[in-house]
Amino acid sequence: MSENNIMNKKNGVIIGYGGMGSWHGNYLKNSDVVNLKGVYDIKAERCELAESREIHAYSSFEEVLADKDVDFVTIATPNDVHKSLAIAAMAVGKHVICEKPVTVSSEDLQEMIDAAVKYDRIFTVHQNRRWDVDYLAMRKLYRSGDLGQVYKVESRIHGSRGIPGDWRQRPEQGGGMILDWGIHLIDQIMLIVHDKKLKKVWCHCDHITNELVDDGFALDMFFEDDLVARVEVGTSNFVSMPRFYMTGANGSGIIREWTEPCEVVWCHNWDYKDAVPVVTAAGLTKTMAPRDEKTIAKKQLERPQSDVHDFYRNFVKAIDGIEPQLVTHHQMMVDMKIMEAAFESDRLCMPVDVDLQF
Ligand SMILES: NC(=O)c1ccc[n+]([C@@H]2O[C@H](COP(=O)([O-])OP(=O)(O)OC[C@H]3O[C@@H](n4cnc5c(N)ncnc54)[C@H](O)[C@@H]3O)[C@@H](O)[C@H]2O)c1
Numbered sequence: 024m025s026e027n028n029i030m031n032k033k034n035g036v037i038i039g040y041g042g043m044g045s046w047h048g049n050y051l052k053n054s055d056v057v058n059l060k061g062v063y064d065i066k067a068e069r070c071e072l073a074e075s076r077e078i079h080a081y082s083s084f085e086e087v088l089a090d091k092d093v094d095f096v097t098i099a100t101p102n103d104v105h106k107s108l109a110i111a112a113m114a115v116g117k118h119v120i121c122e123k124p125v126t127v128s129s130e131d132l133q134e135m136i137d138a139a140v141k142y143d144r145i146f147t148v149h150q151n152r153r154w155d156v157d158y159l160a161m162r163k164l165y166r167s168g169d170l171g172q173v174y175k176v177e178s179r180i181h182g183s184r185g186i187p188g189d190w191r192q193r194p195e196q197g198g199g200m201i202l203d204w205g206i207h208l209i210d211q212i213m214l215i216v217h218d219k220k221l222k223k224v225w226c227h228c229d230h231i232t233n234e235l236v237d238d239g240f241a242l243d244m245f246f247e248d249d250l251v252a253r254v255e256v257g258t259s260n261f262v263s264m265p266r267f268y269m270t271g272a273n274g275s276g277i278i279r280e281w282t283e284p285c286e287v288v289w290c291h292n293w294d295y296k297d298a299v300p301v302v303t304a305a306g307l308t309k310t311m312a313p314r315d316e317k318t319i320a321k322k323q324l325e326r327p328q329s330d331v332h333d334f335y336r337n338f339v340k341a342i343d344g345i346e347p348q349l350v351t352h353h354q355m356m357v358d359m360k361i362m363e364a365a366f367e368s369d370r371l372c373m374p375v376d377v378d379l380q381f
Contacts, residue, residue, distance in 0.1 A: 031056065031339060031340075031343055032054075032055075032056055032057060032058050032339070033056065033057055033058070033094040033095055033118075033339050033342060034057075034058045034060045034092050034093050034094045034095075035051060035057050035058070035059060035060060035093070035094065035095045035096065035097055036059075036060050036061050036062060036063060036081065036087050036090075036093050036095075036096050036097075037051070037059070037061075037062040037063075037096070037097045037099055038062070038063050038064075038084065038087065038096050038097065038098045038099065038100060038108055038112075039063075039064055039098060039099040039100035039101075039122075040062040040063075040064040040069040040070070040072065040073050040080075040099070041064070041069065041099065041100075043099040043122055044062060044064070044069075044097075044099035047097050047099060048062060048073070048076070048078055050331075050332060050335075051097075051335070052078075054332065054335060055332075055336075056332075056335055056336050056339040057335055057339065059078065060079065060090070060092065060093055061073070061078060061079035061080060061081050061087075062078055062079070062080055062081070063080065063081040063082075063083065063084055063086070063087050064080070084108065084111070087112075088111065088112060088115045088117070089115075093117060094117065094118060094342065095117055095118035095119060095120065095145075095338075095342070096108070096112045096117050096118075096119055096120070097120040097122070097149070098112075098119065098120065098121045098122060099122045100122075101190040101196045101197065102122075102124055102126065102127055102190075102196060102197025102198075102202060103127060103190075103195060103196045103197050105121045105122070105125060105126045105135075106126045106131045106132075106134065106135055109121055109126075109135050109138070109146065110134065110135060110138045113138045113139055113141075113142045113144040113146060114138065114142055116142065116144070117144065118144045118145040118146070118338075118342055119139075119144060119145070119146045119147075120147055120148070120149055120338060121135075121146070121147070121148050121149065122148070122149050123148050123149055123150060123151075123206045123207065123210075124148075124197065124202045124203075124206040124358075124359070124362070125148040125355050125359070126197075126359075127197040127202065128359070128363065129356060129359045129360055129363055132355060132356055132359050133356075136352045136355075136356070139352070145338065145341045145342050145348055146352070147338060147341070147348045147349075147350045147351075147355075148350050148355050149334060149350075150206075150207070150210050150334075150350045151331050151334060152207040152208075152210070152211060153210070153211070153214065153334075153349075153350075154329040154330065154331040154333065154334065155211075155281075155329070156326050156327050156328075156329055157266055157267055157278050157281055157282075157283075157285075158211045158214075158215070158267075159327035159329055160267075160278065160284070160285040160324050160326065160327055161176070161178075161211075161215055161267045161269055161276065161278065161285065162211075162214060162215045163324065163327060164269060164276045164285060164287065164324065165215050165216070165269065169273075169274060169287065169289060170269065170270065170271030170272070170273055170274040170275065170276065170287075170289065171271040171272035171273030171274065172248070172271050172272045173250060173269060173270070173271040174249055174250055174251070174270065174271060174272070175250070175251055175252075175253075175268070175269065175270045176212065176215060176216065176250070176251075176252040176253070176267075176268070176269045177252070177253045177255070177265075177267065177268040177269070178208045178211060178212060178252070178253070178254050178255070178266070178267055179253075179254075179255040179256070179257075179263070179264050179265065179266060179267075180204055180208065180255075180256050180257070180266070181255075181256075181257045181260035181262075181263035181264060182257065182258050182260065182263075183258070183259060183260055183261045184258060185231075185232035185233070185238060185258050185259065186198070186199075186200065186203075186232065186233055186236070186238050186258055191203055191236070192233055192235065192236060193235065193236070194235050194236050198235070198236040199228075199233075199236030199237040199238070200236075200237050200238055200239055200240060200256045200258065201226075201228070201237055201240055201242075201256075201362050201365055201366065202362065204256045205240065205242065205254065205256060205362060205365065206358060206362065208254045208256065209242070209244075209254060209358055209361050209362065210354070210358050212244060212252045212254060213354070213357060213358065213361075213379075213380075213381045214381060215252075216246055216250060216252060217381060219246040219247040219248055219250055219380070220246065220247050220378060220379065220380045221244055221245070221246050221361065221377055221378075221379045221380065222245050222246065222247060222376065222377065222378065223244075223245040223374050223375065223376055223377065224242060224243065224244050224245070224361060224364045224365055224368055224374065224375055224377060225242070225243045225245070225368050225373070225374040225375070226240055226241065226242040226243070226364075226365035226366070226368040226369045227240065227241050227369055228240045228366075228369045229257065229258075229259070231258070231259045232258065232259060237369070238258045238259070239255075239256050239257040239258050239259065239260075240254075240255070240256055240365070240369070241253065241254075241255045242254040242255070242365050244361070245374070263280075265277050265278060265279045265280075266278045266279065266280060266281055266283075267285070273289055273290055274287060274288055274289030274290060275287070275288055275289075276288075276324075284323045284324060284325075284326055285323065285324040286321065286322075286323055286324075287321065287322050287323075287324060288319050288320070288321050289319065289320055290314070290318055290319055291318065291319065291320050292317060292318040293318070295317050295318050297317075298312040298314075299312055300312055301313070334349070334350075337349045353381070354381050357379045357380070357381055360377065360379060361377065361379060364377050
């Protein structure tokens, strides 16, 4: 993993030193591929906080742009200003990592991609949830074929604290949960169901604590071959549904909590028919009778290994022309178009056709 030559280290500056900017700052302090040159934030107190942590704070964005030693910027501001900052940085020769969502519309994103091509810069988005082990386990399970033909994938994040009381509550700043969490979960689904085209989306947004932006949503993604993926984010869910669920013709997999391993159950004896009926207060059923070890087997998948700093390692290698960037312009655009289709579907109260694949 660390065969990177120290000579290839790149100098980076974080723009926006809030919650996520601080996360990047902590990581980059010990990076094997990046020197953290400093940060810039429009708020003086955030710059002072950086300096108290012995991180240099630039006095303006222009000062960052004028610093010839800066190879790249990581933009961790609210979503509405990603585009202008990214294009300005690329125009003076900096490479750019944007926090997710990369911006708030496909038109904006196209302008950013055009700038990356025009100025010949690496421009990518920090899809760090590609390194979450729950997602990696589900991706492995899908690719293993162990479940037979997969026809349902469900991915949920449930919290009960509403939307944070910051810019995430404001539509003009790119607030709401589709842009905040939907982007991660949609991106993961497109990587799991890598072999099928997405043909249709149907989305319903919640407005339980906020009228202006979605504070949760349920998005059904209809793929080829009758595979449906459900992506759900809730911020008023006091009991959480499982993080991931996947089911196929011959078995099912589940991850109940973020940090728990994937449990897989599969059928090894279809011909054994002797089901014991379930008797409830009002009747009985054989169809829905649970299986026992005569027909099913269970296992826990080994937890995948991951290191989220591989994102930066790839970015630096992409700058040096050693590797293609992992999060591509095409994938960024597909994710953005799915989010736009989800908003449109919610507005129309009906499904919206798409034709998209990573
Ligand atoms: N990838 C992830 O896991 C993850 C997690 C959280 C947030 N994010 C993303 O990171 C970005 C920032 O989110 P956050 O939670 O850190 O928000 P935040 O409000 O905590 O921090 C944003 C910071 O940007 C500063 N800022 C605003 N406009 C600026 C400008 N023009 N120039 C310089 N600084 C400016 C603000 O003063 C603030 O300190 C968002 O795009 C968000 O979606 C990503």
